[in-house]
Amino acid sequence: xxxxxxxxxxxxxxxxxxxxxxxxxxxxxxxxxxxxxxxxxxxxxxxxxxxxxxxxxxxxxxxxxxxxxxxxxxxxxxxxxxxxxxxxxxxxxxxxxxxxxxxxxxxxxxxxxxxxxxxxxxxxxxxxxxxxxxxxxxxxxxxxxxxxxxxxxxxxxxxxxxxxxxxxxxxxxxxxxxxxxxxxxxxxxxxxxxxxxxxxxxxxxxxxxxxxxxxxxxxxxxxxxxxxxxxxxxxxxxxxxxxxxxxxxxxxxxxxxxxxxxxxxxxxxxxxxxxxxxxxxxxxxxxxxxxxxxxxxxxxxxxxxxxxxxxxxxxxxxxxxxxxx
RNA sequence: CGCGGGGUAGAGCAGCCAGGCAGCUCGCCAGGCUCAUAACCUGGAGGUCGUCGGUUCAAAUCCGACCCCCGCAA
Numbered sequence: 001x002x003x004x005x006x007x008x009x010x011x012x013x014x015x016x017x018x019x020x021x022x023x024x025x026x027x028x029x030x031x032x033x034x035x036x037x038x039x040x041x042x043x044x045x046x047x048x049x050x051x052x053x054x055x056x057x058x059x060x061x062x063x064x065x066x067x068x069x070x071x072x073x074x075x076x077x078x079x080x081x082x083x084x085x086x087x088x089x090x091x092x093x094x095x096x097x098x099x100x101x102x103x104x105x106x107x108x109x110x111x112x113x114x115x116x117x118x119x120x121x122x123x124x125x126x127x128x129x130x131x132x133x134x135x136x137x138x139x140x141x142x143x144x145x146x147x148x149x150x151x152x153x154x155x156x157x158x159x160x161x162x163x164x165x166x167x168x169x170x171x172x173x174x175x176x177x178x179x180x181x182x183x184x185x186x187x188x189x190x191x192x193x194x195x196x197x198x199x200x201x202x203x204x205x206x207x208x209x210x211x212x213x214x215x216x217x218x219x220x221x222x223x224x225x226x227x228x229x230x231x232x233x234x235x236x237x238x239x240x241x242x243x244x245x246x247x248x249x250x251x252x253x254x255x256x257x258x259x260x261x262x263x264x265x266x267x268x269x270x271x272x273x274x275x276x277x278x279x280x281x282x283x284x285x286x287x288x289x290x291x292x293x294x295x296x297x298x299x300x301x302x303x304x305x306x307x308x309x310x311x312x313x314x315x316x317x318x319x320x321x322x323x324x325x
Numbered sequence: 326c327g328c329g330g331g332g333u334a335g336a337g338c339a340g341c342c343a344g345g346c347a348g349c350u351c352g353c354c355a356g357g358c359u360c361a362u363a364a365c366c367u368g369g370a371g372g373u374c375g376u377c378g379g380u381u382c383a384a385a386u387c388c389g390a391c392c393c394c395c396g397c398a399a
Binding site: 301306 | 350
């Protein structure tokens, strides 16, 4: 029986954990996850998805605030693990911890390493419009996704690929790949292959402002980002709206309305307006960007439910001619 | 006690601050007009104004409590 400690935090990690738990060749002796944090509308403390699953299976859970602590290392050593399996844990693992498991720390990285090292490989593959990406099983070393590769599989990206569909593919292909690699490496059947650092590319962590639409970009880029930036940060833009009759206490009668864009498509219609300018036609909503006109199909004003462009226009007809940004 | 927006006809909204006829755009129904339309005209149906309580001659509007939806944040 191969003894494993599983390091993971978000929903993405869960299918990997459950596969290891369900496989009789493995014994998951502990789960390490990020500390529970305040979340949701009332800032309630909620357990991480990985923690919830671990508790369901009566697996001990560790949630150290840092791994750079001798008492944590001691605890991890006491597990007597063959592998630490790391899937989207969310923190850099220090060398002192990497050295603990007998066979090493195995990481699942959803890209074709050395391409797209770093925290957002799947988002990047979609945003760049790549035809293929993949899942890599690798041994962790001190660098960021720089360790030697155990096994790799490629995934075809469709023209309408979203983070949701891509994550499903990554699970479908990545879970058996991980299980197989763990068994074969333990049996001495895999020789790790070093990455070619000269081919390496990095991805950065997405932040809120990455979701703000730059209307001076081409249509295709904006459309790919819509698919790549789900479920967060999404795509949003700001409408500086002039109110017809402002309340007495309000300022100049101008208010910033944040619009979340849920669905759009490049359009044949060409309004030929400056980038970011809104136009409407037959109850349809268009915004110009650098090389054409995009039709907004579904959107959501801040504080309102998501709605079709047609419904939006019934109540916000003054958006016609506005400049978004 | 994290911050904030919202709930008014089937849909999207205005009206609230400053209490006094339940409104707008669209949809729906009926009729008309047109060679024609996602066009236009006429008429119509459709409402516990989120819920409960309070103030008032009078509450969608002011006050209190509660329910629900959403954005931020994480």
